[in-house]
Amino acid sequence: MLIPVRKAVLAHNDAEAAENAKLFEGRRVRVVNVMASPGAGKTSLILALAKRLPTGLQPLVIEGDVASSIDTEKVAAAGIPVCQINTDGDCHLDAGSVRRAFESLPAVQEHGLLFIENIGNLICPAEFDLGEDIRLVIASVPEGDDKPRKYPAIFALADGIVLNKTDLVGHVEFDRTRFEAGVRAVNDRAPIFDVTCRGAATGIDALVDWLVVNHEKARPQ
Amino acid sequence: MLIPVRKAVLAHNDAEAAENAKLFEGRRVRVVNVMASPGAGKTSLILALAKRLPTGLQPLVIEGDVASSIDTEKVAAAGIPVCQINTDGDCHLDAGSVRRAFESLPAVQEHGLLFIENIGNLICPAEFDLGEDIRLVIASVPEGDDKPRKYPAIFALADGIVLNKTDLVGHVEFDRTRFEAGVRAVNDRAPIFDVTCRGAATGIDALVDWLVVNHEKARPQ
Numbered sequence: 001m002l003i004p005v006r007k008a009v010l011a012h013n014d015a016e017a018a019e020n021a022k023l024f025e026g027r028r029v030r031v032v033n034v035m036a037s038p039g040a041g042k043t044s045l046i047l048a049l050a051k052r053l054p055t056g057l058q059p060l061v062i063e064g065d066v067a068s069s070i071d072t073e074k075v076a077a078a079g080i081p082v083c084q085i086n087t088d089g090d091c092h093l094d095a096g097s098v099r100r101a102f103e104s105l106p107a108v109q110e111h112g113l114l115f116i117e118n119i120g121n122l123i124c125p126a127e128f129d130l131g132e133d134i135r136l137v138i139a140s141v142p143e144g145d146d147k148p149r150k151y152p153a154i155f156a157l158a159d160g161i162v163l164n165k166t167d168l169v170g171h172v173e174f175d176r177t178r179f180e181a182g183v184r185a186v187n188d189r190a191p192i193f194d195v196t197c198r199g200a201a202t203g204i205d206a207l208v209d210w211l212v213v214n215h216e217k218a219r220p221q
Numbered sequence: 222m223l224i225p226v227r228k229a230v231l232a233h234n235d236a237e238a239a240e241n242a243k244l245f246e247g248r249r250v251r252v253v254n255v256m257a258s259p260g261a262g263k264t265s266l267i268l269a270l271a272k273r274l275p276t277g278l279q280p281l282v283i284e285g286d287v288a289s290s291i292d293t294e295k296v297a298a299a300g301i302p303v304c305q306i307n308t309d310g311d312c313h314l315d316a317g318s319v320r321r322a323f324e325s326l327p328a329v330q331e332h333g334l335l336f337i338e339n340i341g342n343l344i345c346p347a348e349f350d351l352g353e354d355i356r357l358v359i360a361s362v363p364e365g366d367d368k369p370r371k372y373p374a375i376f377a378l379a380d381g382i383v384l385n386k387t388d389l390v391g392h393v394e395f396d397r398t399r400f401e402a403g404v405r406a407v408n409d410r411a412p413i414f415d416v417t418c419r420g421a422a423t424g425i426d427a428l429v430d431w432l433v434v435n436h437e438k439a440r441p442q
Contacts, residue, residue, distance in 0.1 A: 005226050037258050037259040037260060037341070037364075038258040038343050038364055038368055038371065038372065039258060039361075039363065039364025039365045039368060065371050066344060066371060066372055066373075066374070067370065067371060067372070067373050068367070068370045068371050070367050070370060070371065089344070089374060090344075091312060091342070091344040091345050119344070120258070120343065120371070120372075121312070121342060121343075121344060122259050122341065122342075123287060123310070123312040123340070123342060123345075124312050124344075124345070140260075140363070142260065142361070142363035142386065142389065143258075143259055143260025144260045146289070146291050147259055147260060149288065149289045149291060150259065150286055150287060150288060150289050150291065150341070151259065151287055151288070151341075152287075152288050153287070153310060165363065165393075167392075168363065168389070168392060168393070171388075171389060171392050172386075172389070172419075198393075
């Protein structure tokens with residue numbers, strides 16, 4: 001009984017995601033779906049990226065959380081237009097809620113880069129297309145090097161992968177070679193960006209360059 | 222349409238969980254459902270606890286993962302009877318799969334303490350009773366102090382909470398007072414155990430004592 005219902009839910013979401021993609025394209029907004037475990041550093045990374053975007057490219061943020069508006073407050077404090085989605089128990093964002101959040105962003109959404117911070121979860125968000133251009137999956141060093149082998153679906157669909165909290169290498173057990181081999185077992189195309197957002201953040205510029213190039217390439221304007 | 226299906230799934234699981242509880246009681250096995258984010262240190266904690274159990278109390282482990290048998294190999298290497306469940310995409314364990322795994326453990330399951338390592342996920346496992354006696358939720362320092370506010374349901378139902386990787390305090394931003402306030406906003410009864418499993422592990426003995434006392438109390442033998 002569950003399988004047909006699940007298929008119907010996913011088909012409905014896919015149709016809404018296709019509508020989103022058209023809407024984003026019409027507004028010249030390119031969209032990054034940011035997926036990771038709880039506490040992998042999604043918000044810190046988005047803030048670090050947003051402040052390094054080229055002039056004229058408006059950063060926009062949609063924050064997804066089961067509960068609370070902690071992250072939205074941080075993003076708003078940085079002067080970035082942001083809208084919070086609280087799923088109240090749901091374990092992923094869906095295209096319809098992203099559409100409504102986008103429409104209620106407190107800014108004219110033209111020629112921007114929209115970061116959608118998905119729910120902290122390495123499983124369920126993989127199934128729900130949001131109409132994004134780029135799927136960015138963040139892993140963090142203290143989570144361990146085995147995450148790609150344990151959660152292969154989300155690493156398989158990533159367009160880009162961030163290894164965050166590299167300042168903690170040496171303080172925890174983490175084998176960078178083993179991590180990359182785990183990624184490559186399921187994904188041979190996504191670049192891996194090693195970054196830290198603490199102190200003098202490193203690795204962020206290369207990621208911004210890639211996002212912007214990807215942004216320009218994704219659908220020529 | 223989804224809501225009646227969801228209710229039926231949960232009701233079916235609850236019925237199977239009640240059966241599990243009877244089975245576990247009959248075998249004098251007390252059961253700890255270990256829930257946490259990916260990479261919070263569930264397996265390391267289970268290994269640290271298992272080797273400190275009082276004589277005569279057999280440790281048993283069921284490992285839940287979307288994919289891979291990495292954790293099961295670690296547990297088996299420590300000489301502990303273990304069975305792997307791979308959910309192949311499902312984001313939580315359910316009572317039926319736990320029952321089947323329990324029956325196939327390579328040991329006589331009598332007078333034991335069974336650790337069920339749930340899928341790495343702070344959301345979905347909260348809804349699925351497995352027939353356990355004790356719900357143990359692990360948070361880890363590098364995930365940040367805001368997790369109880371962002372994932373309140375799982376912290377609300379915890380019987381005990383572990384704050385793991387305390388060796389990383391000082392290397393990351395983490396306010397212990399803020400963490401505890403977040404827990405207490407939703408749960409005023411669960412003790413919080415500060416532990417690290419690295420190097421000379423600390424805090425484990427207090428947790429073993431509590432589990433064993435809780436174990437004896439839960440259903441007098």
